[in-house]
Amino acid sequence: MARLGGDEFAIVLEGISAMGDAVRIAERIEHQLKKPVALEGTRSSPRSRSASRSPALAAARPRTWCATPTPRCSARSLGTGKLVVFDPAMHVNVLSRLHIETQLRHAIEREELSLHFQPIVHLASGRLAEMEALARWHEDDGGSPSEFIPVAEETGLILPLGHWVLSQACRKMADWRRRLPGRQDLSVSVNLSNKQFSEPDLIARIDAILAETGLPPTG
DSSP states (O other): OEEEETTEEEOOOOSOOSHHHHHHHHHHHHHHHTSOEEETTEEEOOOSTTGGGSOOEEOSOHHHHHTOOHHHHHHHHHOTTOOEEOOHHHHHHHHHHHHHHHHHHHHHHTTOOEEEEEEEEOTTTOOEEEEEEEEEOOOTTTOSHHHHHHHHHHHTTHHHHHHHHHHHHHHHHHHHHHHSTTOTTOEEEEOOOHHHHTOTTHHHHHHHHHHHHTOOSOO
């Protein structure tokens, strides 16, 4: 038995013949952890901080499992007392996500991403109402927004990425307003991550971008 860190522990089982054996042992351990214990004459139930937040997991390859946080994170995301059986595909998945994270970090630093502007048209008049700014990445492996946006959210890269998108979108919209006479009402929508809303200086950042680009905050 070993402590991996924090409230995560690993137990290596030898001599088992099937995954079902490891699962049954994991369930027995979880059952034992739920029992009250005596501490200096007082019976206490180990709730929340240990047993209920450290779900039992079973793995066929302990070295690989210990190096792969995916199954542990998956079990936690399912809630209290859940069990996740390690699948080698998880290891392949985490390596793929690591590759995307590394390449995306470089792409943000080198400004290799681009913005696509999706038009929003007023159906009754057919007039262009506004634009929605969408980040796009031309990386062959992991360039799809459905792939790199979740990775950016999980790793915190969504913060520099979101700041870049906001800055570029405002700069482009200010330029279009100058180039298109009579379209001072044209506006742009930018998607913000919930992680950005947790930034204490988000409003100050937006104000600075608007001041720098000369784009008014209202249409």
